[in-house]
Every structure is written in C-alpha cells, then in structure tokens.
Amino acid sequence: MRSERVKEAGAAMSLEVKICGLSEPRTLDAALDAGADVVGLVSFPKSPRHVSVEQAATLAARARGRARVALLTVDATDNLIAELVAATMADILQLHGQESPERVRALRLIFGREVWKAVPIGEAADVALAQPYWDVADRVLFDARPPAGASLPGGNGVAFDWRLLADLDPKQSFVLSGGLTPDSVVEAVQTTRARAVDVSSGVERGPGVKDPDLIAAFVTRARSAAVSSSQR
Numbered sequence: 001m002r003s004e005r006v007k008e009a010g011a012a013m014s015l016e017v018k019i020c021g022l023s024e025p026r027t028l029d030a031a032l033d034a035g036a037d038v039v040g041l042v043s044f045p046k047s048p049r050h051v052s053v054e055q056a057a058t059l060a061a062r063a064r065g066r067a068r069v070a071l072l073t074v075d076a077t078d079n080l081i082a083e084l085v086a087a088t089m090a091d092i093l094q095l096h097g098q099e100s101p102e103r104v105r106a107l108r109l110i111f112g113r114e115v116w117k118a119v120p121i122g123e124a125a126d127v128a129l130a131q132p133y134w135d136v137a138d139r140v141l142f143d144a145r146p147p148a149g150a151s152l153p154g155g156n157g158v159a160f161d162w163r164l165l166a167d168l169d170p171k172q173s174f175v176l177s178g179g180l181t182p183d184s185v186v187e188a189v190q191t192t193r194a195r196a197v198d199v200s201s202g203v204e205r206g207p208g209v210k211d212p213d214l215i216a217a218f219v220t221r222a223r224s225a226a227v228s229s230s231q232r
C-alpha cells in the first residue's frame, strides 16, 4: 500500500525513461541530453541495433555518470555476459530471451546487477507469465509478443493492448515497452500507470537508426505523462 504521506503530498510520481538500442555516440548523446534515465545497448547479432563488446564499452563509458546503462541480451551465455559486464560495468541486465526464473535468479547472483526480465504479452492470459519472475527479477519488462515470422524477440515496434495490465498489483515494479512512440507514450502511461517506459523502434527513422528529435520528443512527452500519486 502506498503511504498516506505520499498520497497527501499529491506529488507527481517519477517516471523512469529508457531509450534502448543506442549504437552510436551521436544518438547516445541525444538520449543523455534529453535526460533519459537509462540507456540500452543491444548485444544480439540478429538485431540492427547490435553493438560489439568494444562498441558497448565505448558507449557505456560515454554514458557513465549521466544515465544508468542496460545491457540487453537474448539467452546469452555466462561468458558473453561476463565479457560485456566487464567491458561496460553496466548497471542493468535486460534479459529478452527464454531465460527461466532460475536463470534470472542465478544471473542476478553471479553478476550482482539489477535484472529486468522481458515477458511477451499478446493476450490476457500472458500477463500470468510474469508471475514466476516477480520474486527473482528486479523488474518485469512487458513487451509485445513478436508477430509471426519476426526474427527478433523484441524491438519490433509492436504494441500490445495496454488495458491487459490494468489489474496488476500497483506494488509490482514493471517497465512498459513494445511499440511506444512519442505520440502514444502519454496514453500508455495513463492506461497502465507504469512507472518506467522503454522505447527503441519508436524513436527511429529506419531499423536501428535513432533520430535525436524523436528521442527528445519521447522523453519530454513521457515526463509529461508522469502519473500523479492521487491517480494510483
């Protein structure tokens, strides 16, 4: 339950904004300058946003002290994650594959990083897929179930029906993602009461090509959507 003190204050709840799939200094800087809280680096060779370990290290160093760094991997080995963590000193591991709750728990212990576990949502029943992860991950990240034939498990620019999250326990800490855009983020936050949002495709002008103006617009509009405590 929220404390009465917070309710009485009526202050705006802060919304955490993550911009994912940054692969070049220019657009990383755009995200940092816009005030993103978290910047995401993708290590998944099939992705148009994939960065090498060396690129990840350079980008993470550039972001250090200005935003938290998330490393996105898909069913990666311990060795690859260890190499990436050592090179980037990332703050967050975002797991976007089929990682089991046991695997999530183990990675959290091994690497001592915050772990966000992606859960794909296509229909109402999918929300229950998050259940085994609430206790082992620091956050559940809800993403849209990939369309049939998609080659990526995320980053497809596809949204799901946000009303499916309406009955979530407000104590659960989740990140909303999947097809968000500067135009949709306000409604998405108001519908789901999310306290954190994540975007990739919606701030691009082509696959993997981030647009500084869209990044700035997304962060500004997401901030304007911060849910007031009295609404929660």
Ligand SMILES: O=C(O)c1ccccc1N[C@@H]1O[C@H](COP(=O)(O)O)[C@@H](O)[C@H]1O
Residues within 6 Å of the ligand: 020, 021, 040, 042, 044, 047, 048, 049, 050, 072, 074, 096, 141, 143, 152, 153, 154, 155, 156, 157, 158, 177, 178, 179, 180, 198, 199, 200, 201, 202
């Ligand atoms: O961005 C990618 O290329 C990617 C690859 C593999 C797994 C996840 C990926 N991105 C994440 O997917 C969601 C939704 O992205 P979008 O806004 O719909 O493009 C987001 O969490 C990205 O971080």
